[in-house]
Amino acid sequence: MLPGRTLRTAALVTATAVMTLTSGAALAQKKYDTGATDTEIKIGNIMPYSGPASAYGIIGKTEEAYFKMINDKGGINGRKINFITYDDAYSPPKAVEQVRKLVESDEVLAVYNPLGTPSNTAIQKYLNAKKIPQLFVATGATKWNDPKNFPWTMGWQPSYQSEAQIYAKWLMKEKPDAKIAILYQNDDFGKDYLKGTKDGLGAKASSMIMMEESYEVSEPSVDGHIVKIKAANPDVLLIYATPKFAAQTIKKTAELGWKPLQILTNVSISVGSVMKPAGFENGQGVLSAAYAKDSTDPQWNNDPGMKKWNEFVDKYMPGADKTDTGMVYGYGAAQTLAKVLEMCGDDLTRANLMKQAASLKDFAPDTLLPGVKINTSATDFAPISQLQMQRFKGEKWELFGEIISGDVASE
Amino acid sequence: MELFTNQILAGIATGAIYACMALAVVMIYQAIDHLNFAQGEMAMFSTFISWQLMQWGVPYWGAFVITLVFSFVGGIAIERILFKPLAKAPVLTNVAGFIALFAIINSSAGLIWDFTIKQYPTPFGSAPFLGSQLISTHQAGMIGVTVLLLIGLYFFFQYTRIGLAMRAAASLPESARLVGINTSWMIALGWGMAAAIGSIAGMLIAPVVFLEPNMMGGVLIYGFAAAVLGGLSSPFGAVVGGFLVGIFENLAGTYIPGVGNELKLPIALALIISVLVVKPAGLFGRHIVKRV
């Protein structure tokens, strides 16, 4: 094993870049920070396993299962991943408590994929002050791409704002005289989309947007809002809602016999857990954008990446509901971390971990759409920034147009 | 004007959801004299049972009846096993028990059925009702079932021996025992009936809000509000309260400028509290005279 590795590294060193050179040098002398040893790498994570956002808990479970699979295959560079995940119940104070436990008591190397904008905002300052990586956070806020002020924080998924800008640009091009109504969730997620849409429309925002309607997550149903929006008679409805409310919106719009052009946030594009409950016949023609494959979409039946995903789920998460997009998300995010840890070689310091995370070049996890690739650099902390538009037809999404890159700089 | 009528109709449609839940709330209040915070979760669990039965191929009405029986028996079992031992404990301890039950049911449902939303069928269809697209046949059916339940409950509590005994046991347990009523079993029966009514509410609500473990979280707040507004001692009041809350909320969201939409729930609740300040027993509740 070892001679082979040295050979390969030697080849790489001679071949290119300073980056590989440092990791090559690191191979010779093992370097560790707290949380990494010859046999183990400790990775911490927080997820809402209980409370109102418990639907996302599946992401943490998937990641746990993924690292179990990695360990069964011998680990990464001979080290096992010790994935420690705690419940923060989507409460920022609890997130702080749990992250401090991970850092100070469990002594993890890095905090990886913590979920939710409020929780991540709560821990960001603490982790950056302690110089502990807050790696691949599970939220699409734009602020995670800010290497200057927060060099220890990095996002993973495309930002909500950049996605909204893609929709805005598409509308300006295809439907310049659109009368737009926006339904958004009244929290950081919804407001980011709102801002992205307005920024994307630019000067035309005030003339094109005729209505902004918000709802609270605590509401049982958004039907009343849809009735109100319909009365204003817009011809485009932007749905910036989480899965349950998105499905309600699509269903209610159809029940009202109303047919605006509907554009749906990427968060709620699951065929199995949004489009099917909403009714396939109601969702025809809905537009959205995607960066990952849909686990329930038959067009990926023979896709090698999704085959691997299916094998993984069958073996490590038997009985799990495959329609859950969280499992595709968790798999992709976990694979990205595994890749970065592999790149770290034997230099498992926190600084090198961030450095390697910021050196991903055209990495394509199994679950991402063909053509969507992860790229990062010292100034670009937004790993996935490409999306492709899609239209719902029959029982699946049909991709159309080119892959669009939508980086938005953080303010 | 059209928007106004539309919002009233939409309010009635969502109000039907609250009315259903409020009826279950009143039912348990009649039996045990306080509110059960786990009521929504019990209803959710029942609804999942019926969904599971349908997945296994049981037709809708079969699943409906089995679920009803299951919920009735389950409600009695919960009372006998979990709450009877707490009968002598302080009320606040009982409330803590409800919260514990809430946590247990919610977490178990999440583990068994996952958190993704499930489509739930309706026996009434979802075509426009009487030409109005604002109320679908399902919502009309829901209102119909709620009214039927209400009439049934009215007769049950006014004219049947057992209904009268239950009321007596809840309002004056000491005296009820003296006239030979088994108050302990009356409470259990109340739990069973409340669970059964809750399961009907759940099965009617699920097609609108979709089935998932957290589906009742929001509904329960409105259900409580509706029941309290109408008067906890009056099933009729609870139903009226449900519709009123639905309408209030929609009108506040539409017509109060600026904050109306963002704050429609707080505004609706504030309005209810104002009503309570004027009529402390709710719109249709009996006022209880306090004695030293």
Add this chain to the structure above:
Amino acid sequence: MSAAEEVVAEGHEAVEAVPKRAMTLGTGTSVVVLLLLLAVPLFAKNFIIFQLTQLLYLGLAVLALNILTGGSGQFSLGQSAFYAIGAYVTAVLMEQFNVNYALCLPIAGVVCFGAGFLFGQPALRLSGVYLALATFALATAMPQLLKLNFLEHWTGGVQGLVVTKPDAPFGLPMSQDMWLYYFTLVVTLAIYLFSVNLLRSRSGRAFMAIRDNEIAASAMGVNVALYKTLAFGVSAGITGVAGGLSAIAVQFVAPDSFTITLAIQLFLGMVVGGVGWLPGSIVGAAFIIFVPNLAEGISKGLSGAVFGVLLFLVIYLVPHGARQVAIIGQQLAGKLRKN
């Protein structure tokens, strides 16, 4: 007849009467607890100190609810709202107006006292379930109020507000966490002593008279309306200080931090600690901090269910909470002394 039996016999009342002297700890016990609270941080990791700080300020919030419910017999599920106001007042003053953190707390307390006193006015006409609903409504509404657009300039809206943790003053050689712990300890002790004295004072007796029988109390000349709203104000004020401390310790406030879940936790803390028994507040706080962690350790998928089962166990074994344990302990000690 022992105090414990008395308590059980009176179990049908909404809030049982607690004899005044049973509301506090004996001198000996107090000294031991105090010494422990002073000494433990010297030997603990920063993370443990942080948890102990949490324990203190949540204990304070439970204590505040205890004054309201255990003292004056009014039930509240809306404590999270006052906690949120306290936390936001502190955070906004510290971050937007550069006010010293030690000054922010009394301001938060006063603001919350005002808010509680005002809220106590309409609540006067409500009791039992109706009051529960009104306070529940307040707790549900609070996160939505904090998100309002016209407040966003100060509150940071849905994004919340990051707070800077203070360093130890006068160049004291201690970590931020340890300093904050001792600071919180001083505030908590001061408020605890104030509360004990309050309940022993004329006002405290008035609270309890109202709790035990409102009509009789008013017949005896107690100004029921005044004392009931006063109890609301005091309780809200203390809760506000606790919220302010939490904002400093957690270094962050956001609408999601102060949902109805927090109000329910505080309520559970009170029940587990023993309604009306002030020292129990800290036991209750420990329950709501550590038991969820324990439940999570037992089963991640079913952590909620495990928590529920543990809660059931506690209320079966000691329906009157930690107070019951203390009473039983006292009796055992008494018997031992006699022998």
